[in-house]
Amino acid sequence: MISNDHGLKYDGIKDGFLTTATQCPSPNANQRPSGKLVSLLVIHNISLPPGEFGTGCVQKFFTNQLDSSSHPYFLTISELKVSAHVFIERTGNIIQFVPFDARAWHAGASSFRGVANCNDYSIGIELEGCDDIEYTDAQYEALASLTRQIVAAYPDITPDRIVGHNQIAPERKTDPGEAFDWLRFHQLLATN
Numbered sequence: 070m071i072s073n074d075h076g077l078k079y080d081g082i083k084d085g086f087l088t089t090a091t092q093c094p095s096p097n098a099n100q101r102p103s104g105k106l107v108s109l110l111v112i113h114n115i116s117l118p119p120g121e122f123g124t125g126c127v128q129k130f131f132t133n134q135l136d137s138s139s140h141p142y143f144l145t146i147s148e149l150k151v152s153a154h155v156f157i158e159r160t161g162n163i164i165q166f167v168p169f170d171a172r173a174w175h176a177g178a179s180s181f182r183g184v185a186n187c188n189d190y191s192i193g194i195e196l197e198g199c200d201d202i203e204y205t206d207a208q209y210e211a212l213a214s215l216t217r218q219i220v221a222a223y224p225d226i227t228p229d230r231i232v233g234h235n236q237i238a239p240e241r242k243t244d245p246g247e248a249f250d251w252l253r254f255h256q257l258l259a260t261n
Protein backbone atom coordinates (compact mmCIF):
# COMPACT_ATOMS: atom_id res chain seq x y z
CA MET A 70 0.00 0.00 0.00
CA ILE A 71 1.39 3.38 -0.97
CA SER A 72 0.14 6.67 0.42
CA ASN A 73 0.88 10.05 -1.05
CA ASP A 74 1.28 13.30 0.86
CA HIS A 75 -2.45 13.85 0.92
CA GLY A 76 -3.15 10.51 2.54
CA LEU A 77 -4.80 9.03 -0.53
CA LYS A 78 -4.25 5.33 -0.89
CA TYR A 79 -3.15 3.76 -4.14
CA ASP A 80 -3.81 0.12 -3.65
CA GLY A 81 -3.25 -1.15 -7.12
CA ILE A 82 -6.79 -0.47 -8.37
CA LYS A 83 -6.86 2.37 -10.83
CA ASP A 84 -9.98 3.40 -12.77
CA GLY A 85 -11.55 0.07 -11.92
CA PHE A 86 -8.59 -1.99 -13.09
CA LEU A 87 -6.35 -4.10 -10.91
CA THR A 88 -2.99 -3.00 -12.21
CA THR A 89 -1.29 -6.29 -11.35
CA ALA A 90 -3.88 -8.51 -13.06
CA THR A 91 -3.74 -10.00 -16.51
CA GLN A 92 -6.46 -8.22 -18.47
CA CYS A 93 -8.82 -10.36 -20.55
CA PRO A 94 -11.76 -8.09 -21.46
CA SER A 95 -15.20 -9.70 -21.59
CA PRO A 96 -18.10 -8.41 -23.67
CA ASN A 97 -20.47 -9.81 -21.04
CA ALA A 98 -20.72 -6.62 -19.02
CA ASN A 99 -22.48 -3.30 -19.02
CA GLN A 100 -22.88 -0.16 -16.95
CA ARG A 101 -24.14 -0.31 -13.43
CA PRO A 102 -27.45 1.48 -12.91
CA SER A 103 -26.76 5.09 -11.99
CA GLY A 104 -26.70 5.79 -8.30
CA LYS A 105 -25.86 2.22 -7.31
CA LEU A 106 -22.91 2.05 -4.95
CA VAL A 107 -20.59 -0.93 -5.17
CA SER A 108 -21.33 -2.44 -1.78
CA LEU A 109 -21.12 -6.23 -1.98
CA LEU A 110 -18.40 -8.77 -2.78
CA VAL A 111 -19.49 -12.18 -4.05
CA ILE A 112 -17.17 -15.19 -4.03
CA HIS A 113 -17.78 -17.99 -6.52
CA ASN A 114 -16.05 -21.02 -7.92
CA ILE A 115 -15.80 -22.32 -11.45
CA SER A 116 -13.74 -24.87 -13.31
CA LEU A 117 -14.10 -25.98 -16.91
CA PRO A 118 -14.57 -28.76 -17.61
CA PRO A 119 -15.86 -29.19 -14.04
CA GLY A 120 -13.06 -30.45 -11.79
CA GLU A 121 -10.29 -29.70 -14.28
CA PHE A 122 -7.92 -26.84 -13.63
CA GLY A 123 -5.58 -24.74 -15.73
CA THR A 124 -7.35 -25.52 -18.99
CA GLY A 125 -7.83 -21.94 -20.20
CA CYS A 126 -11.50 -22.76 -20.79
CA VAL A 127 -12.84 -20.32 -18.20
CA GLN A 128 -11.14 -17.47 -20.02
CA LYS A 129 -12.77 -18.67 -23.25
CA PHE A 130 -16.16 -19.08 -21.56
CA PHE A 131 -16.16 -15.56 -20.16
CA THR A 132 -15.23 -14.13 -23.56
CA ASN A 133 -17.75 -16.20 -25.57
CA GLN A 134 -15.02 -18.18 -27.30
CA LEU A 135 -15.60 -21.61 -25.81
CA ASP A 136 -15.82 -24.32 -28.46
CA SER A 137 -19.02 -26.09 -27.41
CA SER A 138 -18.10 -29.21 -29.38
CA SER A 139 -14.86 -29.76 -27.46
CA HIS A 140 -16.51 -31.26 -24.36
CA PRO A 141 -20.02 -32.61 -23.69
CA TYR A 142 -20.47 -30.30 -20.69
CA PHE A 143 -19.77 -27.26 -22.82
CA LEU A 144 -22.91 -27.95 -24.86
CA THR A 145 -24.96 -27.34 -21.73
CA ILE A 146 -23.51 -23.88 -21.18
CA SER A 147 -23.01 -22.75 -24.76
CA GLU A 148 -25.90 -20.28 -24.68
CA LEU A 149 -24.81 -18.57 -21.49
CA LYS A 150 -23.28 -15.13 -21.60
CA VAL A 151 -21.61 -14.60 -18.28
CA SER A 152 -18.53 -13.10 -16.71
CA ALA A 153 -16.99 -12.13 -13.41
CA HIS A 154 -14.79 -9.21 -12.55
CA VAL A 155 -11.85 -11.46 -11.80
CA PHE A 156 -10.82 -15.10 -11.86
CA ILE A 157 -8.18 -16.42 -9.45
CA GLU A 158 -6.39 -19.46 -10.82
CA ARG A 159 -5.03 -22.29 -8.67
CA THR A 160 -1.60 -20.65 -8.88
CA GLY A 161 -2.95 -17.40 -7.42
CA ASN A 162 -2.67 -15.67 -10.78
CA ILE A 163 -5.44 -13.10 -11.21
CA ILE A 164 -7.20 -12.47 -14.52
CA GLN A 165 -9.55 -9.49 -14.81
CA PHE A 166 -12.45 -9.61 -17.25
CA VAL A 167 -14.53 -6.59 -16.27
CA PRO A 168 -13.50 -3.29 -14.65
CA PHE A 169 -14.82 -3.07 -11.09
CA ASP A 170 -16.83 0.04 -11.87
CA ALA A 171 -18.79 -1.85 -14.54
CA ARG A 172 -21.45 -4.50 -14.06
CA ALA A 173 -20.25 -8.06 -14.59
CA TRP A 174 -22.77 -10.84 -15.16
CA HIS A 175 -21.91 -13.28 -12.36
CA ALA A 176 -24.73 -13.47 -9.84
CA GLY A 177 -27.84 -14.16 -11.92
CA ALA A 178 -31.18 -14.04 -10.10
CA SER A 179 -30.09 -13.06 -6.62
CA SER A 180 -30.87 -11.01 -3.57
CA PHE A 181 -28.97 -9.76 -0.52
CA ARG A 182 -30.85 -8.43 2.53
CA GLY A 183 -33.92 -7.84 0.43
CA VAL A 184 -32.15 -6.03 -2.41
CA ALA A 185 -32.45 -7.97 -5.67
CA ASN A 186 -30.17 -8.07 -8.70
CA CYS A 187 -26.85 -8.28 -6.92
CA ASN A 188 -24.94 -7.75 -10.18
CA ASP A 189 -26.01 -4.10 -10.02
CA TYR A 190 -24.06 -3.39 -6.86
CA SER A 191 -21.53 -6.18 -6.41
CA ILE A 192 -18.09 -7.30 -7.47
CA GLY A 193 -17.78 -10.96 -8.43
CA ILE A 194 -14.65 -13.00 -7.83
CA GLU A 195 -14.37 -16.51 -9.25
CA LEU A 196 -11.96 -18.95 -7.64
CA GLU A 197 -10.82 -21.73 -9.91
CA GLY A 198 -12.19 -24.73 -8.09
CA CYS A 199 -15.03 -26.97 -6.98
CA ASP A 200 -17.26 -27.05 -3.93
CA ASP A 201 -15.50 -30.11 -2.49
CA ILE A 202 -11.83 -29.67 -3.42
CA GLU A 203 -9.61 -27.65 -1.12
CA TYR A 204 -8.53 -24.29 -2.52
CA THR A 205 -4.81 -23.59 -2.73
CA ASP A 206 -2.76 -21.47 -0.33
CA ALA A 207 -1.91 -19.21 -3.27
CA GLN A 208 -5.61 -18.64 -3.89
CA TYR A 209 -6.32 -17.66 -0.28
CA GLU A 210 -3.42 -15.25 -0.33
CA ALA A 211 -4.35 -13.74 -3.67
CA LEU A 212 -8.00 -13.46 -2.61
CA ALA A 213 -7.16 -11.78 0.69
CA SER A 214 -4.76 -9.35 -0.95
CA LEU A 215 -7.25 -8.52 -3.68
CA THR A 216 -10.10 -8.14 -1.20
CA ARG A 217 -8.08 -5.65 0.85
CA GLN A 218 -7.49 -3.60 -2.26
CA ILE A 219 -11.15 -3.77 -3.27
CA VAL A 220 -12.33 -2.74 0.20
CA ALA A 221 -9.90 0.19 0.16
CA ALA A 222 -11.28 1.34 -3.17
CA TYR A 223 -14.94 0.51 -2.39
CA PRO A 224 -15.37 1.10 1.35
CA ASP A 225 -19.08 0.30 1.30
CA ILE A 226 -17.98 -3.34 1.07
CA THR A 227 -17.82 -3.98 4.81
CA PRO A 228 -16.76 -7.41 6.14
CA ASP A 229 -20.39 -8.46 6.61
CA ARG A 230 -21.01 -7.69 2.94
CA ILE A 231 -18.56 -10.31 1.64
CA VAL A 232 -20.61 -13.37 0.77
CA GLY A 233 -20.70 -16.59 -1.20
CA HIS A 234 -22.84 -16.99 -4.29
CA ASN A 235 -24.78 -19.58 -2.28
CA GLN A 236 -25.86 -16.86 0.15
CA ILE A 237 -27.44 -14.63 -2.48
CA ALA A 238 -28.97 -17.41 -4.63
CA PRO A 239 -29.50 -20.22 -2.11
CA GLU A 240 -32.03 -22.12 -4.22
CA ARG A 241 -29.76 -22.32 -7.24
CA LYS A 242 -26.16 -22.08 -6.15
CA THR A 243 -23.77 -23.85 -3.78
CA ASP A 244 -20.47 -22.12 -4.59
CA PRO A 245 -17.87 -21.48 -3.26
CA GLY A 246 -18.89 -24.67 -1.42
CA GLU A 247 -17.92 -26.36 1.81
CA ALA A 248 -14.29 -26.46 0.67
CA PHE A 249 -14.03 -22.71 1.11
CA ASP A 250 -12.64 -21.87 4.55
CA TRP A 251 -14.35 -18.61 5.51
CA LEU A 252 -12.60 -18.42 8.87
CA ARG A 253 -9.19 -18.73 7.25
CA PHE A 254 -10.11 -16.08 4.70
CA HIS A 255 -11.33 -13.61 7.32
CA GLN A 256 -8.28 -14.24 9.48
CA LEU A 257 -6.01 -13.56 6.50
CA LEU A 258 -7.97 -10.40 5.76
CA ALA A 259 -7.59 -9.17 9.32
CA THR A 260 -3.92 -9.96 9.80
CA ASN A 261 -2.24 -8.78 6.63
Ligand SMILES: [Zn+2]
Pocket residue numbers: 112113114175234242244
Ligand atom coordinates in the same frame (compact mmCIF):
# COMPACT_ATOMS: atom_id res chain seq x y z
ZN1 LIG B 1 -21.22 -18.63 -8.65
